[in-house]
Amino acid sequence: MRLTVIGSVALDSVETPFGKRKEVLGGSATYASLSASFFTPVNLISVVGTDFPEKYIEIFRKREIDTAGLQRKKGKTFRWKARYHYDMSYAETLSTHLNVFEAFRPQVPESVRPKDNLLLANIDPELQSYIFEKIKPKGLVACDTMNLWIEHKRKDLCKLLKKVDLFLLNDAEARQLSNEKDLLDAARYISSKGAKMVVIKKGEHGALFFSRGLRFIVPAYLPARLSDPTGAGDTFAGGVIGCISKEGKVTDKVLRRSLVYGSILASFTVEKFSAEGLLKATQKEINTRYRHFEKLTRF
């Protein structure tokens, strides 16, 4: 099954205890699309400015990522600047410049069909809703978010929750959204707001899946070394929905496997800066880590 991804395509400036990069390829839709493209063809819907390097667009084109929905508008590309300290579960956002995203009301290219699955990767929930209404999706709809939108666009986010099959967010965001300390209570609250399935990402501690009939946990795949956690959550989301799209059905087994793949893809992202790790990863390496994951978690 094809997958449509909408979210940010960005130029990130990031500093971690292991180094720094200035204005490199980033964005929620970037990581999610690259990750999902290991499993299924992707239609990317996003916007960049006139300053966005063509070489980055080439990266998408070289994969099974259709860029008909990636618009180039007059102005500057979305920019995000952040710093991580030794506890890399938390990114200190130094600045966010929406730039061309501020007035972005995307056109949906013909190649995007309502029957495809849809990932609303992290971006303003108003924009996520706009694209949802434009596509009127019939496939599975997954949605990711972040603390900024929970704080400033809570109403829009809660409206969107009712339409979403699979909602992903990290543990701090789940607590922020639900006002619950316990993660199971938080998942219960989010599911009571409408999301049929909830995935709470816990960074290096893995992820928790919650739905009415199914609950399970998946550990994180431990990377060889940690360089930059940027995009781990988006990569995870892309891997999960990409794997579900490839399978073409939602069963317990598929859900469990898709979260494992999400963890494995994220491990490639955090090993290097920007999307370098993800771009270097091969199908063979992913399969090797999958088998290793089985060994690590069997008891």
Ligand code: AMP
């Ligand atoms: P993650 O590390 O998975 O939480 O996501 C980091 C990515 O999200 C970076 O590549 C940023 O460009 C992007 N990002 C940061 N803030 C926002 C925002 N407000 N809206 C959309 N994307 C964002």
